[in-house]
Amino acid sequence: MPKAKATYQKGVWFQPKRLSDGTKVRYGYFGRGPGTVPLGREGTAEFHEALAAALSRAPADGTVAALIFDYLQSRAFTSKADRTRADYRRHLDAIKAHFGKLSLRAMAAPQMAGHIEKWRDSYTSPRQADYAATVLKLLLAWGVRKGRLTHN
Numbered sequence: 058m059p060k061a062k063a064t065y066q067k068g069v070w071f072q073p074k075r076l077s078d079g080t081k082v083r084y085g086y087f088g089r090g091p092g093t094v095p096l097g098r099e100g101t102a103e104f105h106e107a108l109a110a111a112l113s114r115a116p117a118d119g120t121v122a123a124l125i126f127d128y129l130q131s132r133a134f135t136s137k138a139d140r141t142r143a144d145y146r147r148h149l150d151a152i153k154a155h156f157g158k159l160s161l162r163a164m165a166a167p168q169m170a171g172h173i174e175k176w177r178d179s180y181t182s183p184r185q186a187d188y189a190a191t192v193l194k195l196l197l198a199w200g201v202r203k204g205r206l207t208h209n
């Protein structure tokens with residue numbers, strides 16, 4: 058029976074390598090492009106330490122990405138049901154991809170309403186668009202309660 062491969066966080070990928078004695082090993086990396094973090098040989102203590110360090114690296118403070126990072130660590134998120142967390146994470150990833158680099162001050166600007174509406178309308182399914190907008194609203198409301206934003 059073949060050995061089952063472990064599943065890791067999204068963004069972790071492996072490069073197979075055949076050693077001189079013929080055994081196959083995999084070297085892990087986190088991310089793509091210039092910011093790729095080498096993790097080392099799969100299964101070693103160094104691999105798991107490097108993976109934990111790469112996953113815990115917080116984005117720049119004062120950005121939407123940092124707000125999402127903090128929300129994902131909060132009790133407000135971790136206390137939700139598994140299915141809800143999976144759905145929220147999918148939408149939070151889309152929010153991060155689109156708005157992640159924006160400062161929280163820019164996100165609170167009145168002109169952002171048009172940009173948010175345009176982003177919401179880019180969804181093909183009206184139901185998913187509503188769900189994504191709802192997740193964005195709850196993220197911003199959480200940020201207001203935590204004092205990170207002045208208004209939603």
